[in-house]
Amino acid sequence: MESIKFGNLLINFTSEFTPLWNDQGSGSVRSASFWRPVPSSDFLAGYFPLGDLAVPGHDNINKRNIVAVVKEGEPPGSEALVKDKALSQPDDYELVWKDSGSGAYANGSIWRPIPPEGYVAMGLVCGTGHDKPSRNAIRCVRADLIIASYVGELIWNDRGSGAYKNFSAWSIQPPGAASGEVYFSAGTFVGVGSYTKPAQHITAYALRIQIxxxxxxxxxxxxxxxYAQPSPFxxxxxxxxxxxxxxxxxxxxxxxxxxxxxxxxxxxxxxxxxxxVGFGHNKTTVPQNFKWTATRGKTEGNQKYSQIPLPLR
Structure with a gap:
């Protein structure tokens, strides 16, 4: 599809992913797997993920899930000299959790991207093993191009895994959109070192576009x-x-x-x-009153309507 443009941010979508880690062998009550979006087609050259994807279960999600990917675009003429680039690499990563002690077949870790000033990270990133991810793995977005969002539903927690530190992963829920705009989740996740749902999260952001x-x-x-009666429609x-x-x-x-x-x-x-609404023809020599009732709005469903008297002399 043609990319969506918001300022100098280009947004498109991918349904291709590469697996990073899953909890198999950990003994966790719940099961989950972590995936990185892959903008692999020629059409998506130059696009980057905004974070990784956490899903319940171990099934292959390729061609089944869809997430947003982003690319640097040309700024509108009015913004060319006053706006920074839409995207930036993270400055670094902060470790949120690793599976040490869990007994999982493979090592895994979760990291928070640390964005440059003026930019935000839009979710967490899964490391291969316990190594810090590459700074080129994802992109942070300029703060005026996104919208702060809520922590959504639980995706997974490691309860029962035996890992030395607790962890839970949660979806991101955008707020209600302003008139003329659309807010939508990039498909990323947030996570904390406990099983309690956080009231908010530093990486809980959604994309926004204008209609x-x-x-x-x-x-x-x-x-x-x-004086003939006109057509009713x-x-x-x-x-x-x-x-x-x-x-x-x-x-x-x-x-x-x-x-x-x-x-x-x-x-x-x-x-x-x-x-x-009505038609009247006064064929006399004295003034006459004509009155009609007009219905405004629709009468079906839950929509409101009102009747307005229309006097005419």
């Missing part, structure tokens, strides 16, 4: 060339057009992976038209 809206001129008011015209991304729509006919491949953009149109 492009095209506004056309409103329909021309109908003319009344004679005038021709409609499209007054607003918005194109929204696949992940904002729950399509009953497509799975998310199918939406990304076959229907990455959905088009919304608003059509406006004039409707005849």
């Amino acid at each position: 492009p809206l095209k506004v056309n001129p409103p329909p021309v008011a109908p003319a009344l060339p004679s 005038e021709a409609g015209s499209i007054s607003h057009v918005a194109e929204i991304c696949w992940f904002t729509v729950k399509d009953p006919n497509l799975l998310p992976i199918e939406q990304l491949r076959t229907s990455p953009v959905y088009r919304l149109e608003r059509t406006d038209r004039y409707v005849l």
Whole structure:
């Protein structure tokens, strides 16, 4: 699909991953695996993950899960001289947890990227063994391009593993979006050295984009060339057009992976038209009152409507 642009940030999606670590052999009550997004196609050259993915279970998630990946884009003309780059490598990593003592078949560790000033990390990163990940593994995002988010549902904890230190991984839940915007999780996770859900987390952030809206001129008011009753319905015209991304729509006919491949953009149109509320022709020589009731809004579902008297002399 065509990349989404927000400022000088380019956003796209991948369904390809490389496995990093899983808890097999650890004795943990829950099972989980950790994966790194791979922007492997030619179309995604130059894209980077924002963090790693934690999922329950040990099944292969390739071509089943979808996460966001990002790339540096060209800034809009007005921002070229005043905005920094959209992306940056982390300055370093801080160890959050390692599986020492767990008995897992492979060693694993979880790290927090430390972003440069003005940037934020959007989730945690899984190390191969107990080694610190490469600074080039992920990218941090300029702070004005993202939105602070909530800690979501539990993904996994190591309870029962025997590891020397406790750990739990949690999803990231974006807040309600402002008008004209969309907030969405990059698919990354947060984690803490306990089994208690944190009230907030330093890497709990979501991506944000604007909904492009095209506004056309409103329909021309109908003319009344004679005393004959006009048509009850005038021709409609499209007054607003918005194109929204696949992940904002729950399509009953497509799975998310199918939406990304076959229907990455959905088009919304608003059509406006004039409707005849009432018609009156005073054929006398004295003033007369005409009154009609107009319904505003819709009457079905849970939408409210009201009736407005329209007097005319």
